[in-house]
Amino acid sequence: MKLFYKPGACSLASHIALRESGLDFTLQGVDLQKKRLENGEDYLQINPKGQVPALLLDDEILLTEGVAIMQYIADRVPDRQLLAPVGTIARYQTLEWLNYVATELHKGFTPLFRPDTPEDYKPIARAQLEKKLHYIDESLKEKQWLSGHRFTIADGYLFTVLRWAWAVKLDMTGYSNIEAWMKHVAARPSVAAALAAEGV
Known part of the structure; x- marks a missing residue:
C-alpha cells in the first residue's frame, strides 16, 4: 500500500x-x-x-x-482493535467521534488556514472552535482514550486535528485535559x- x-x-x-x-x-x-x-x-x-x-x-x-x-x-x-467489531456499541462510539472530528473540528479549522478567509470572519471561526475545544476537554476528563479503554482510529484523528490549534495560535490555556491527553497520545511509538x- x-x-x-x-x-x-x-x-x-x-x-x-x-x-x-x-x-x-x-x-x-x-x-x-x-x-x-x-x-x-x-x-x-x-x-x-x-x-x-x-x-x-x-x-x-x-x-x-x-x-x-x-x-x-x-x-x-x-x-x-483499532475499531471495535461490527454490532458493538464501542464501534459506534468510535464512529461517533470520527464523525464529530471530521464535521465539527476538522472543517472548523479550515477558515484559519485559508488565505482567502476574510479577516473579520476569523474571530468567529476561533470562537466556534473554542466551544468545540471546551466540549472535547470535558469529554477527556479522567479518560485515557476517546471511546473505551483502548487507542482507536478516533484518537489518532483527534490528535492530528488538535495539533493545528497550536499552529493557528489558539489560546489553549485552561484545556488541561486536552494537554494531558495530547502528551499521552504523542508517547505512543506509532x-x-x-x-x-x-x-x-
Whole structure:
C-alpha cells in the first residue's frame, strides 16, 4: 500500500493508523499547492480530488477520504482493535467521534488556514472552535482514550486535528485535559514514528 500525504495535514491520522496496524506501506509526499508528487508527477492523475490522504491499495484501487481510509485499515487488522467489531456499541462510539472530528473540528479549522478567509470572519471561526475545544476537554476528563479503554482510529484523528490549534495560535490555556491527553497520545511509538517520518 502507498499513502499519499502532506506532512502534518489530516493525512497524519491515516499514517498513524497504518503504523498502529503493522501493515506494510510506503509514503509518498504531495505538494498540495502544485498538485505534484515529490518526483514532479501530476497528482491529479492519481487522485482527481487533489487532496490527501489517498491510499493506493496493492490491487491498484485508490481509497480517498481519511475516515474511510482509517476504517479500512482498522478492519484489515481486527486483532489490533483499532475499531471495535461490527454490532458493538464501542464501534459506534468510535464512529461517533470520527464523525464529530471530521464535521465539527476538522472543517472548523479550515477558515484559519485559508488565505482567502476574510479577516473579520476569523474571530468567529476561533470562537466556534473554542466551544468545540471546551466540549472535547470535558469529554477527556479522567479518560485515557476517546471511546473505551483502548487507542482507536478516533484518537489518532483527534490528535492530528488538535495539533493545528497550536499552529493557528489558539489560546489553549485552561484545556488541561486536552494537554494531558495530547502528551499521552504523542508517547505512543506509532505516533512518534509517524511524526518523525513526516518531520513534524
